[in-house]
Amino acid sequence: MFRPPLALASLSGEADADWARAGADYAGAAFLGGIALDEGSRAAAREMVARDRNEFLPEDPVGFIDRQLAALEDAPIQPAFNVRSATPEPVVDAARVCRDRDAFLEINAHCRQDELCAVGCGETLLRDADRLCEYAERAAATGATVGVKVRAEVPGVDLATLARALEAAGASFMHVDAMDTESVIADVVDASDLFVVANNGVRGDETVREYADYGADAVSVGRPSDNPVVLERVLAAVDRHLRSDLETASSR
Template identity: 75%
Template structure:
Protein backbone atom coordinates (compact mmCIF):
# COMPACT_ATOMS: atom_id res chain seq x y z
CA UNK A 1 0.00 0.00 0.00
CA UNK A 2 2.76 2.45 1.00
CA UNK A 3 6.19 2.51 2.58
CA UNK A 4 7.39 3.65 5.06
CA UNK A 5 4.30 2.64 7.00
CA UNK A 6 3.60 6.09 8.34
CA UNK A 7 0.75 8.20 6.96
CA UNK A 8 -0.16 11.82 7.52
CA UNK A 9 -3.83 12.05 8.47
CA UNK A 10 -6.07 14.76 7.07
CA UNK A 11 -6.71 17.90 9.10
CA UNK A 12 -9.89 19.57 7.92
CA UNK A 13 -9.21 22.63 5.81
CA UNK A 14 -5.45 22.48 6.31
CA UNK A 15 -4.21 19.29 4.68
CA UNK A 16 -3.31 20.38 1.17
CA UNK A 17 -0.53 19.49 -1.26
CA UNK A 18 1.97 21.82 0.43
CA UNK A 19 1.25 20.16 3.78
CA UNK A 20 1.77 16.71 2.27
CA UNK A 21 5.00 17.72 0.53
CA UNK A 22 6.40 19.10 3.79
CA UNK A 23 5.80 15.76 5.49
CA UNK A 24 7.08 13.64 2.63
CA UNK A 25 10.60 13.13 4.08
CA UNK A 26 9.01 11.19 6.94
CA UNK A 27 5.85 9.56 5.56
CA UNK A 28 4.87 6.99 2.99
CA UNK A 29 1.38 8.41 2.47
CA UNK A 30 -0.64 11.53 3.11
CA UNK A 31 -4.42 11.91 3.15
CA UNK A 32 -5.39 15.38 1.99
CA UNK A 33 -8.74 16.96 2.78
CA UNK A 34 -11.30 16.42 3.92
CA UNK A 35 -13.23 17.92 1.11
CA UNK A 36 -17.01 18.13 0.77
CA UNK A 37 -18.10 16.88 -2.65
CA UNK A 38 -21.84 17.51 -3.02
CA UNK A 39 -24.23 20.35 -2.18
CA UNK A 40 -25.44 19.01 1.20
CA UNK A 41 -21.91 18.32 2.39
CA UNK A 42 -20.70 21.70 1.14
CA UNK A 43 -23.52 23.54 2.91
CA UNK A 44 -22.61 21.71 6.12
CA UNK A 45 -18.98 22.76 5.58
CA UNK A 46 -20.06 26.39 5.17
CA UNK A 47 -21.88 26.16 8.49
CA UNK A 48 -18.70 24.84 10.07
CA UNK A 49 -16.73 27.74 8.64
CA UNK A 50 -19.32 30.13 10.07
CA UNK A 51 -18.43 28.86 13.53
CA UNK A 52 -14.71 29.28 12.92
CA UNK A 53 -13.66 25.84 11.71
CA UNK A 54 -11.38 25.48 8.71
CA UNK A 55 -12.77 23.79 5.60
CA UNK A 56 -11.85 23.50 1.94
CA UNK A 57 -14.62 25.05 -0.16
CA UNK A 58 -13.27 25.34 -3.73
CA UNK A 59 -15.73 26.17 -6.53
CA UNK A 60 -15.29 22.72 -8.06
CA UNK A 61 -14.29 20.13 -5.44
CA UNK A 62 -13.49 17.35 -7.92
CA UNK A 63 -11.23 19.67 -9.92
CA UNK A 64 -9.64 20.72 -6.63
CA UNK A 65 -8.82 17.09 -5.83
CA UNK A 66 -7.28 16.66 -9.28
CA UNK A 67 -5.20 19.85 -8.99
CA UNK A 68 -3.93 18.98 -5.53
CA UNK A 69 -2.95 15.47 -6.56
CA UNK A 70 -1.24 16.81 -9.69
CA UNK A 71 0.87 19.07 -7.47
CA UNK A 72 2.16 15.94 -5.72
CA UNK A 73 3.01 14.02 -8.88
CA UNK A 74 6.76 14.24 -8.25
CA UNK A 75 6.64 14.07 -4.45
CA UNK A 76 7.86 10.71 -3.08
CA UNK A 77 4.79 9.54 -1.18
CA UNK A 78 1.42 7.90 -1.89
CA UNK A 79 -1.17 10.65 -1.93
CA UNK A 80 -4.74 10.11 -0.86
CA UNK A 81 -7.85 12.24 -0.44
CA UNK A 82 -10.39 12.15 2.37
CA UNK A 83 -13.85 13.02 1.03
CA UNK A 84 -17.33 13.62 2.37
CA UNK A 85 -20.54 13.21 0.43
CA UNK A 86 -24.21 12.74 1.19
CA UNK A 87 -24.80 11.21 -2.25
CA UNK A 88 -23.09 8.54 -4.31
CA UNK A 89 -22.47 10.09 -7.75
CA UNK A 90 -19.71 12.49 -6.62
CA UNK A 91 -17.90 9.47 -5.17
CA UNK A 92 -17.79 7.96 -8.64
CA UNK A 93 -16.36 11.13 -10.18
CA UNK A 94 -13.66 11.67 -7.58
CA UNK A 95 -12.79 7.96 -7.68
CA UNK A 96 -11.91 8.29 -11.35
CA UNK A 97 -9.58 11.18 -10.51
CA UNK A 98 -7.88 9.15 -7.78
CA UNK A 99 -7.59 6.18 -10.14
CA UNK A 100 -5.92 8.28 -12.82
CA UNK A 101 -3.55 9.86 -10.27
CA UNK A 102 -2.75 6.53 -8.57
CA UNK A 103 -4.04 8.06 -5.35
CA UNK A 104 -5.92 6.53 -2.45
CA UNK A 105 -9.55 7.51 -1.96
CA UNK A 106 -10.64 7.67 1.67
CA UNK A 107 -14.35 7.93 2.37
CA UNK A 108 -14.99 9.89 5.54
CA UNK A 109 -17.14 7.98 8.02
CA UNK A 110 -15.34 9.69 10.88
CA UNK A 111 -16.26 13.34 11.39
CA UNK A 112 -18.82 13.81 14.14
CA UNK A 113 -19.75 17.48 13.77
CA UNK A 114 -23.53 17.92 14.03
CA UNK A 115 -23.73 19.80 10.73
CA UNK A 116 -22.13 16.95 8.78
CA UNK A 117 -24.07 14.21 10.54
CA UNK A 118 -27.35 16.04 9.89
CA UNK A 119 -26.90 15.68 6.13
CA UNK A 120 -25.75 12.05 6.29
CA UNK A 121 -21.99 12.48 6.17
CA UNK A 122 -19.20 11.50 8.50
CA UNK A 123 -19.98 9.36 11.52
CA UNK A 124 -23.57 8.90 10.34
CA UNK A 125 -22.25 6.48 7.73
CA UNK A 126 -21.01 4.14 10.45
CA UNK A 127 -24.63 3.55 11.39
CA UNK A 128 -25.68 3.17 7.75
CA UNK A 129 -23.41 0.34 6.66
CA UNK A 130 -25.40 -0.40 3.52
CA UNK A 131 -24.94 3.12 2.18
CA UNK A 132 -21.27 3.18 3.19
CA UNK A 133 -20.68 -0.11 1.40
CA UNK A 134 -22.44 1.31 -1.67
CA UNK A 135 -19.99 4.23 -1.65
CA UNK A 136 -17.08 1.81 -1.40
CA UNK A 137 -18.41 -0.38 -4.20
CA UNK A 138 -19.00 2.67 -6.41
CA UNK A 139 -15.41 3.84 -5.95
CA UNK A 140 -13.96 0.37 -6.43
CA UNK A 141 -15.98 -0.15 -9.63
CA UNK A 142 -14.53 3.13 -10.92
CA UNK A 143 -11.04 1.70 -10.42
CA UNK A 144 -9.93 3.57 -7.31
CA UNK A 145 -8.00 2.08 -4.42
CA UNK A 146 -10.61 2.91 -1.81
CA UNK A 147 -10.80 2.76 1.96
CA UNK A 148 -12.72 4.28 4.84
CA UNK A 149 -11.77 6.45 7.82
CA UNK A 150 -13.72 5.16 10.83
CA UNK A 151 -14.02 6.02 14.51
CA UNK A 152 -14.14 3.71 17.51
CA UNK A 153 -16.51 4.13 20.45
CA UNK A 154 -19.60 4.88 18.38
CA UNK A 155 -22.57 3.22 20.14
CA UNK A 156 -24.13 0.23 18.39
CA UNK A 157 -21.40 0.11 15.73
CA UNK A 158 -19.45 -3.14 15.44
CA UNK A 159 -16.24 -1.99 13.75
CA UNK A 160 -14.80 -5.48 13.10
CA UNK A 161 -18.02 -6.61 11.41
CA UNK A 162 -18.17 -3.36 9.45
CA UNK A 163 -14.57 -3.81 8.30
CA UNK A 164 -15.43 -7.25 6.94
CA UNK A 165 -18.41 -5.77 5.08
CA UNK A 166 -16.24 -2.99 3.64
CA UNK A 167 -13.75 -5.55 2.39
CA UNK A 168 -16.53 -7.50 0.70
CA UNK A 169 -17.69 -4.26 -0.96
CA UNK A 170 -14.25 -3.66 -2.49
CA UNK A 171 -12.30 -1.67 0.09
CA UNK A 172 -8.52 -2.09 0.25
CA UNK A 173 -7.82 -0.34 3.54
CA UNK A 174 -9.44 0.93 6.73
CA UNK A 175 -8.13 3.90 8.74
CA UNK A 176 -9.12 3.46 12.38
CA UNK A 177 -9.28 6.33 14.84
CA UNK A 178 -9.05 4.17 17.95
CA UNK A 179 -10.07 6.96 20.36
CA UNK A 180 -9.41 5.48 23.83
CA UNK A 181 -10.06 1.89 22.70
CA UNK A 182 -6.70 0.98 21.18
CA UNK A 183 -7.38 -2.76 21.33
CA UNK A 184 -10.15 -2.36 18.74
CA UNK A 185 -7.34 -2.28 16.17
CA UNK A 186 -6.63 -5.93 16.95
CA UNK A 187 -10.31 -6.82 16.57
CA UNK A 188 -10.48 -5.08 13.19
CA UNK A 189 -7.23 -6.67 11.97
CA UNK A 190 -8.49 -10.12 12.97
CA UNK A 191 -11.82 -9.63 11.21
CA UNK A 192 -10.54 -8.76 7.74
CA UNK A 193 -7.60 -8.75 5.34
CA UNK A 194 -7.73 -5.01 4.79
CA UNK A 195 -4.61 -2.86 5.17
CA UNK A 196 -5.20 -1.40 8.63
CA UNK A 197 -3.95 2.11 9.47
CA UNK A 198 -4.13 2.97 13.18
CA UNK A 199 -4.68 6.56 14.30
CA UNK A 200 -4.97 8.49 17.57
CA UNK A 201 -2.22 9.56 19.89
CA UNK A 202 0.64 8.40 17.67
CA UNK A 203 3.53 10.42 19.02
CA UNK A 204 6.39 8.10 19.99
CA UNK A 205 7.85 4.59 19.95
CA UNK A 206 5.45 3.32 22.61
CA UNK A 207 2.31 4.19 20.64
CA UNK A 208 3.79 2.87 17.40
CA UNK A 209 4.72 -0.41 19.08
CA UNK A 210 1.28 -0.73 20.67
CA UNK A 211 -0.64 -0.29 17.42
CA UNK A 212 1.65 -2.49 15.31
CA UNK A 213 1.57 -5.18 17.98
CA UNK A 214 -2.22 -5.06 17.79
CA UNK A 215 -1.92 -5.93 14.10
CA UNK A 216 -2.01 -2.57 12.37
CA UNK A 217 -0.11 -2.46 9.08
CA UNK A 218 0.69 1.23 9.47
CA UNK A 219 0.09 4.21 11.76
CA UNK A 220 -0.95 7.77 11.04
CA UNK A 221 -0.19 11.12 12.64
CA UNK A 222 -2.87 13.79 12.71
CA UNK A 223 -2.48 17.02 14.69
CA UNK A 224 1.33 16.82 15.01
CA UNK A 225 1.73 16.18 11.27
CA UNK A 226 3.28 19.63 10.89
CA UNK A 227 5.84 18.97 13.64
CA UNK A 228 9.05 17.51 12.16
CA UNK A 229 10.30 16.50 15.61
CA UNK A 230 7.28 14.25 16.15
CA UNK A 231 7.38 12.94 12.59
CA UNK A 232 11.07 12.07 12.82
CA UNK A 233 10.50 10.25 16.12
CA UNK A 234 7.51 8.29 14.80
CA UNK A 235 9.25 7.44 11.53
CA UNK A 236 12.27 6.06 13.42
CA UNK A 237 9.96 3.96 15.60
CA UNK A 238 8.10 2.60 12.57
CA UNK A 239 11.35 1.68 10.82
CA UNK A 240 12.72 -0.03 13.94
CA UNK A 241 9.52 -1.99 14.57
CA UNK A 242 9.19 -3.14 10.95
CA UNK A 243 12.88 -4.17 10.89
CA UNK A 244 12.33 -6.32 14.00
CA UNK A 245 9.23 -7.92 12.47
CA UNK A 246 11.13 -8.76 9.28
CA UNK A 247 13.96 -10.62 11.04
Protein backbone atom coordinates in the same frame (compact mmCIF):
# COMPACT_ATOMS: atom_id res chain seq x y z
CA MET B 1 0.63 -0.42 0.49
CA PHE B 2 3.05 2.40 1.27
CA ARG B 3 6.51 2.67 2.76
CA PRO B 4 7.44 3.69 5.35
CA PRO B 5 4.18 2.60 7.02
CA LEU B 6 3.57 6.07 8.43
CA ALA B 7 0.82 8.32 7.09
CA LEU B 8 -0.13 11.93 7.54
CA ALA B 9 -3.83 12.10 8.47
CA SER B 10 -6.11 14.72 6.93
CA LEU B 11 -6.63 18.00 8.76
CA SER B 12 -9.79 19.88 7.87
CA GLY B 13 -9.01 22.83 5.63
CA GLU B 14 -5.25 22.44 6.07
CA ALA B 15 -4.11 19.14 4.53
CA ASP B 16 -3.24 20.20 0.99
CA ALA B 17 -0.44 19.40 -1.45
CA ASP B 18 2.03 21.76 0.23
CA TRP B 19 1.34 20.10 3.58
CA ALA B 20 1.86 16.64 2.08
CA ARG B 21 5.10 17.65 0.38
CA ALA B 22 6.43 19.11 3.65
CA GLY B 23 5.98 15.71 5.33
CA ALA B 24 7.36 13.59 2.52
CA ASP B 25 10.74 13.13 4.22
CA TYR B 26 9.00 11.25 7.04
CA ALA B 27 5.81 9.63 5.78
CA GLY B 28 4.93 7.08 3.14
CA ALA B 29 1.43 8.43 2.52
CA ALA B 30 -0.56 11.61 2.99
CA PHE B 31 -4.34 11.81 3.26
CA LEU B 32 -5.33 15.21 1.90
CA GLY B 33 -8.67 16.81 2.73
CA GLY B 34 -11.22 16.23 3.95
CA ILE B 35 -13.26 17.88 1.29
CA ALA B 36 -17.02 18.19 0.98
CA LEU B 37 -18.21 17.07 -2.44
CA ASP B 38 -21.97 17.46 -2.77
CA GLU B 39 -24.51 20.16 -1.98
CA GLY B 40 -25.41 18.81 1.46
CA SER B 41 -21.86 18.31 2.70
CA ARG B 42 -20.76 21.68 1.29
CA ALA B 43 -23.63 23.46 3.06
CA ALA B 44 -22.53 21.76 6.28
CA ALA B 45 -18.92 22.83 5.68
CA ARG B 46 -20.01 26.43 5.18
CA GLU B 47 -21.85 26.33 8.50
CA MET B 48 -18.71 25.02 10.19
CA VAL B 49 -16.62 27.79 8.63
CA ALA B 50 -19.10 30.27 10.10
CA ARG B 51 -18.15 29.00 13.54
CA ASP B 52 -14.42 29.34 12.84
CA ARG B 53 -13.46 25.89 11.54
CA ASN B 54 -11.13 25.56 8.58
CA GLU B 55 -12.66 23.87 5.53
CA PHE B 56 -11.75 23.49 1.88
CA LEU B 57 -14.59 25.04 -0.12
CA PRO B 58 -13.39 25.47 -3.72
CA GLU B 59 -16.03 26.15 -6.36
CA ASP B 60 -15.23 22.83 -8.05
CA PRO B 61 -14.28 20.24 -5.40
CA VAL B 62 -13.49 17.41 -7.84
CA GLY B 63 -11.33 19.78 -9.88
CA PHE B 64 -9.61 20.81 -6.65
CA ILE B 65 -8.79 17.16 -5.93
CA ASP B 66 -7.32 16.80 -9.40
CA ARG B 67 -5.18 19.94 -9.08
CA GLN B 68 -3.90 19.03 -5.65
CA LEU B 69 -2.95 15.52 -6.75
CA ALA B 70 -1.29 16.87 -9.89
CA ALA B 71 0.87 19.07 -7.65
CA LEU B 72 2.19 15.90 -5.98
CA GLU B 73 3.09 13.97 -9.12
CA ASP B 74 6.82 14.29 -8.44
CA ALA B 75 6.62 14.06 -4.64
CA PRO B 76 8.05 10.92 -2.99
CA ILE B 77 4.85 10.15 -1.10
CA GLN B 78 1.68 8.14 -1.78
CA PRO B 79 -1.21 10.63 -2.02
CA ALA B 80 -4.74 9.96 -0.87
CA PHE B 81 -7.84 12.13 -0.58
CA ASN B 82 -10.39 12.07 2.22
CA VAL B 83 -13.87 12.94 0.92
CA ARG B 84 -17.26 13.66 2.45
CA SER B 85 -20.55 13.32 0.66
CA ALA B 86 -24.19 12.72 1.55
CA THR B 87 -24.69 11.10 -1.86
CA PRO B 88 -22.60 8.47 -3.66
CA GLU B 89 -22.29 9.95 -7.15
CA PRO B 90 -19.67 12.63 -6.31
CA VAL B 91 -17.61 9.99 -4.49
CA VAL B 92 -17.49 7.99 -7.72
CA ASP B 93 -16.36 11.11 -9.61
CA ALA B 94 -13.61 11.70 -7.04
CA ALA B 95 -12.60 8.03 -7.26
CA ARG B 96 -12.02 8.36 -10.99
CA VAL B 97 -9.69 11.30 -10.41
CA CYS B 98 -7.82 9.39 -7.72
CA ARG B 99 -7.51 6.38 -10.02
CA ASP B 100 -6.09 8.50 -12.81
CA ARG B 101 -3.64 10.21 -10.44
CA ASP B 102 -2.53 6.94 -8.76
CA ALA B 103 -3.96 8.17 -5.47
CA PHE B 104 -6.07 6.44 -2.85
CA LEU B 105 -9.65 7.52 -2.17
CA GLU B 106 -10.68 7.62 1.49
CA ILE B 107 -14.39 7.82 2.28
CA ASN B 108 -14.99 9.86 5.42
CA ALA B 109 -17.20 7.97 7.88
CA HIS B 110 -15.41 9.56 10.78
CA CYS B 111 -16.33 13.21 11.38
CA ARG B 112 -18.89 13.76 14.12
CA GLN B 113 -19.66 17.47 13.75
CA ASP B 114 -23.41 18.08 14.08
CA GLU B 115 -23.62 19.85 10.74
CA LEU B 116 -22.14 16.92 8.83
CA CYS B 117 -24.15 14.32 10.68
CA ALA B 118 -27.35 16.26 10.00
CA VAL B 119 -26.92 15.83 6.24
CA GLY B 120 -25.85 12.18 6.41
CA CYS B 121 -22.06 12.43 6.32
CA GLY B 122 -19.32 11.35 8.67
CA GLU B 123 -20.37 9.34 11.68
CA THR B 124 -23.93 9.10 10.35
CA LEU B 125 -22.55 7.19 7.37
CA LEU B 126 -20.59 4.96 9.74
CA ARG B 127 -23.84 3.99 11.43
CA ASP B 128 -25.37 2.98 8.07
CA ALA B 129 -23.23 0.07 6.92
CA ASP B 130 -25.29 -0.66 3.83
CA ARG B 131 -24.94 2.88 2.52
CA LEU B 132 -21.24 3.03 3.39
CA CYS B 133 -20.61 -0.26 1.58
CA GLU B 134 -22.49 1.08 -1.44
CA TYR B 135 -20.15 4.07 -1.53
CA ALA B 136 -17.12 1.79 -1.28
CA GLU B 137 -18.38 -0.65 -3.89
CA ARG B 138 -19.21 2.03 -6.44
CA ALA B 139 -15.93 3.86 -5.87
CA ALA B 140 -13.86 0.67 -6.08
CA ALA B 141 -15.63 -0.28 -9.32
CA THR B 142 -13.81 2.63 -11.00
CA GLY B 143 -10.50 0.86 -10.40
CA ALA B 144 -9.43 3.23 -7.64
CA THR B 145 -7.85 2.00 -4.42
CA VAL B 146 -10.57 2.75 -1.88
CA GLY B 147 -10.68 2.81 1.89
CA VAL B 148 -12.70 4.26 4.74
CA LYS B 149 -11.82 6.45 7.72
CA VAL B 150 -13.75 5.33 10.81
CA ARG B 151 -13.77 5.88 14.53
CA ALA B 152 -14.10 3.47 17.43
CA GLU B 153 -16.51 3.76 20.34
CA VAL B 154 -19.58 4.60 18.25
CA PRO B 155 -22.60 2.93 19.90
CA GLY B 156 -24.11 0.21 17.77
CA VAL B 157 -21.13 0.00 15.39
CA ASP B 158 -18.97 -3.13 15.37
CA LEU B 159 -15.85 -2.28 13.39
CA ALA B 160 -14.86 -5.91 12.89
CA THR B 161 -18.19 -6.71 11.25
CA LEU B 162 -17.98 -3.53 9.22
CA ALA B 163 -14.45 -4.40 8.07
CA ARG B 164 -15.65 -7.72 6.65
CA ALA B 165 -18.50 -5.99 4.82
CA LEU B 166 -16.25 -3.30 3.39
CA GLU B 167 -13.72 -5.86 2.23
CA ALA B 168 -16.50 -7.73 0.43
CA ALA B 169 -17.56 -4.43 -1.16
CA GLY B 170 -14.11 -3.91 -2.62
CA ALA B 171 -12.39 -1.68 -0.06
CA SER B 172 -8.63 -2.13 0.37
CA PHE B 173 -7.93 -0.35 3.64
CA MET B 174 -9.46 0.94 6.86
CA HIS B 175 -8.08 3.98 8.66
CA VAL B 176 -9.15 3.57 12.28
CA ASP B 177 -9.31 6.36 14.86
CA ALA B 178 -9.04 4.07 17.88
CA MET B 179 -10.16 6.75 20.35
CA ASP B 180 -9.43 5.22 23.79
CA THR B 181 -9.90 1.60 22.66
CA GLU B 182 -6.60 0.72 21.04
CA SER B 183 -7.43 -2.99 21.09
CA VAL B 184 -10.08 -2.40 18.40
CA ILE B 185 -7.18 -2.51 15.93
CA ALA B 186 -6.72 -6.21 16.70
CA ASP B 187 -10.43 -6.83 16.16
CA VAL B 188 -10.30 -5.30 12.68
CA VAL B 189 -7.04 -7.04 11.78
CA ASP B 190 -8.42 -10.43 12.85
CA ALA B 191 -11.69 -9.90 10.99
CA SER B 192 -10.40 -9.02 7.53
CA ASP B 193 -7.46 -8.75 5.16
CA LEU B 194 -7.83 -4.98 4.88
CA PHE B 195 -4.70 -2.88 5.26
CA VAL B 196 -5.22 -1.27 8.68
CA VAL B 197 -3.91 2.19 9.51
CA ALA B 198 -4.09 2.98 13.23
CA ASN B 199 -4.76 6.56 14.28
CA ASN B 200 -5.08 8.45 17.56
CA GLY B 201 -2.38 9.63 19.88
CA VAL B 202 0.52 8.54 17.66
CA ARG B 203 3.41 10.57 19.03
CA GLY B 204 6.33 8.20 19.54
CA ASP B 205 7.61 4.80 20.57
CA GLU B 206 4.94 3.80 23.09
CA THR B 207 1.93 4.33 20.85
CA VAL B 208 3.58 2.90 17.73
CA ARG B 209 4.66 -0.20 19.64
CA GLU B 210 1.15 -0.69 21.04
CA TYR B 211 -0.52 -0.41 17.64
CA ALA B 212 2.10 -2.71 16.12
CA ASP B 213 1.41 -5.28 18.84
CA TYR B 214 -2.29 -5.13 17.93
CA GLY B 215 -1.40 -5.92 14.32
CA ALA B 216 -1.65 -2.54 12.59
CA ASP B 217 -0.06 -2.38 9.16
CA ALA B 218 0.69 1.34 9.52
CA VAL B 219 0.07 4.29 11.81
CA SER B 220 -0.96 7.86 11.08
CA VAL B 221 -0.24 11.21 12.68
CA GLY B 222 -2.99 13.83 12.82
CA ARG B 223 -2.61 17.18 14.57
CA PRO B 224 1.21 17.17 14.78
CA SER B 225 1.54 16.16 11.12
CA ASP B 226 3.19 19.50 10.37
CA ASN B 227 5.69 19.13 13.22
CA PRO B 228 8.99 17.63 11.99
CA VAL B 229 10.16 16.89 15.53
CA VAL B 230 7.15 14.65 16.14
CA LEU B 231 7.34 13.09 12.69
CA GLU B 232 11.02 12.24 13.09
CA ARG B 233 10.30 10.61 16.46
CA VAL B 234 7.38 8.60 15.08
CA LEU B 235 9.34 7.50 12.03
CA ALA B 236 12.10 6.19 14.28
CA ALA B 237 9.50 4.19 16.21
CA VAL B 238 7.98 2.89 12.96
CA ASP B 239 11.43 1.71 11.88
CA ARG B 240 11.75 -0.20 15.16
CA HIS B 241 8.30 -1.71 15.42
CA LEU B 242 6.56 -1.76 12.04
CA ARG B 243 8.87 -1.57 9.06
CA SER B 244 10.92 -4.66 9.98
CA ASP B 245 7.76 -6.70 10.49
CA LEU B 246 6.44 -5.74 7.06
CA GLU B 247 9.74 -6.50 5.38
CA THR B 248 9.90 -9.90 7.08
CA ALA B 249 6.35 -10.70 5.99
CA SER B 250 6.98 -9.64 2.38
CA SER B 251 10.05 -11.89 2.12
CA ARG B 252 8.21 -15.04 3.08
